[in-house]
Amino acid sequence: MEKAKISTIQLFILMILFQLSNSLLIPLAMKAGRDSWLAILIAAAVSIFLFFIYRALYLYYPSLLLTDYTEKIIGKFLGRILAFLYILFFLYCAARVLREFGVMLLSFAFPETPLFVACALMILVVIYTVFKGIEVVARTGELLFVIMIMLAFFLFLLIAISGLIDISNLKPAFEDSSKVLNTVFTETLYVPFGEIIVFTMIFPYLNQAKKMGKTGVAAISITGAALALTTILNISVLGVPLIERSLFPLLTTIQSIQVGGFLQRLDVIFILALVIGGFFKVTVYTYCAVIGTASLFNIKEPSKLAYPMGLTVLFVSMIIASNYSEHIQEGLKIFPLYVQLPFQIILPVFLLTIAFIKNRKKE
């Protein structure tokens, strides 16, 4: 763990940017069809409970990282293995996001550039930021957050005045509630909301521990609302069948904007959101993997790990799938249930139960 502090507002921004990132761009919860926005809101509400589980763990060990207190909770041997698995999990997540970022950029903006080059350029920036430490990550977040807000505002305004919104696309609402719940618990809860598990690696840096609960709940609610609003916009502009066929619905929405015959082809907004979001998520994941490894193996200067681990993320992102369809199928079918469910929900609950029993004994 490095000696650094971040403020609550920085944590708030980190959480929002991290969760919005790529989920803003890909079709989210589309299994629920027209009601996907509802699935998103429910998933956000459920993830607040998850957040309180992570917070409870943090409150037991306020100065330790997730990868440190696993040792305290379930013993040195098992705890270290678990911590190591968590580090692998973070690395793999970083690689997945990096891959998605690269594919998105390539599939519509730079079709002739090799994927490796796009990802490599991104990871170089990420490595540099991780090298500089959490304070720099947080400050970068503050800067980029302002840009994201302005972009979002500009975009909503343009979509509204270009008259594309057709609310009847959202009807009939609440057609199949079992489908909505199914989507929540098989997909949407894990991506993006469950991913806040990485913040168990960042909470100890917070300078005002008391305000953490409020900050987290506010960040999750705002993210949930923003994602639901984006989905509503996409559905009302494009309609469900088109979103289901689109790899990047928000891009299609942006491409439909035509205001006054000259304000059109605003794809650059999408690219900006993509680069900011992608950069941020990869950075946070890589940082958590780096800091976790440093504390697990007692490495004095965590920043030295930034280069090797960053390059690992890059190479993993190249080999995890041979094409984008495979990548997405893994992301929707296998990854949430077999990896994210245990790492994001089952293991933390398990850890919390043991920590609870242990701490009661002490008293």
Added chain:
Amino acid sequence: MNRKWIIPFFMAIYLPLLSGCWSSHELKDLAIVSAYALDKNEDGTYVGTFQLINPMNVPGALQGGASGQNPSIATYTATGGNPLEVSDNASTKVSRDLYFAHTSLLVISEELAREEGLATILDAMERGLEFRTTTKIVISRDMKAGDFVQVLTAIDQVPAEKAIKSLEFTEKLYGENVATDLQKFIKAAVLKGKEPLVSGFTVEGDIEKAKTMEQLQSSEGEATIEVNGIGVFKEGKLMNWIEGDKNEGTLWVLDQIQQAPVNIDWDDKKAAISYKVVRQKTNVEAQTKDEKPVISVHIRAEGDLRVIEVPVNVTDPHVIFRIEQALQQKIKDEAEAAIHEAQKTKTDIFGFGEKLHQSDPDSWKKLEPKWQDVYFPALDVDVTVEAFIRRTGMRNNPYLFNLNKKSD
């Protein structure tokens, strides 16, 4: 010592990357395609005609350039098994790379639209990176799509622009057309309870001469491009054309009228009073009564009187009221005629099925499989119209009124 040089070293390495020209295309290597026309060959392959902008000859691009001497467009034709192969084959004939990001018009020949439909063609456009989904689709009636894009036009130098402007203006000012783009077409085509509409174009006159500069050298021109009719699609294929009054009726129901003239007869004189709609709103509501779907269409129009060729006292609110009623009847007749026409051809172009799906998803599930063939043609549609005359132009009573008074 080493550290001191590391930063400049990396900066130097990044320099070539910063320019970001991995797959750059210089403007002079691009051939900007303004319109893409597709026909069907006898042997089943596609014939594509590309209308390329010839930038040196477009006035305004270069002030005082060589405009007016040569055509502002060039066209190339190629064949192939799918739209992409067609464009690949065409690029062997053009010295530049065909660039589709500014293609604003996709022209499909009537023959192709009828026999094969658009379903198979549009995937290439939707999937491609350059082609925009805001590209407008039109159908060339009774002629080759290739011929259509070769016709030169006078005021708008790029013919594709001229076609799109005619489309948009007739839609906006006269309510006779629908400007359908790729996205809208596909959206309607995939829905079970809705069918897409596409405007048709014809060329009147001598097409061969209209392809040469002769076309631009007389004020009349050798041939003119005209918007003509709305094509109705079913299952991706062109079914029939809606023409004349039914165009307007269709647009009334679709809530697509922005401004439109409505002419009514008065005292046995044909088209004696002309009303210009400036604001319009159509609400369509779907319900099920006793397991039977019922659609109610409510049209509300506001506008001014523009022509009065009979002596009527328009200062009298009672007379205005009577004119309004005549207008309502007229609009109602047009809308009902359009609906009956659609019911006769069993194509739900108005999206009534989709409305029913939205308001009553349960009964829609039962009706969906046979919607177009059984339920839609037998549908009860209740049309109600409210038309308001807000102003009467710059005058109150027509001068005819005074003329008639003298003879009394």
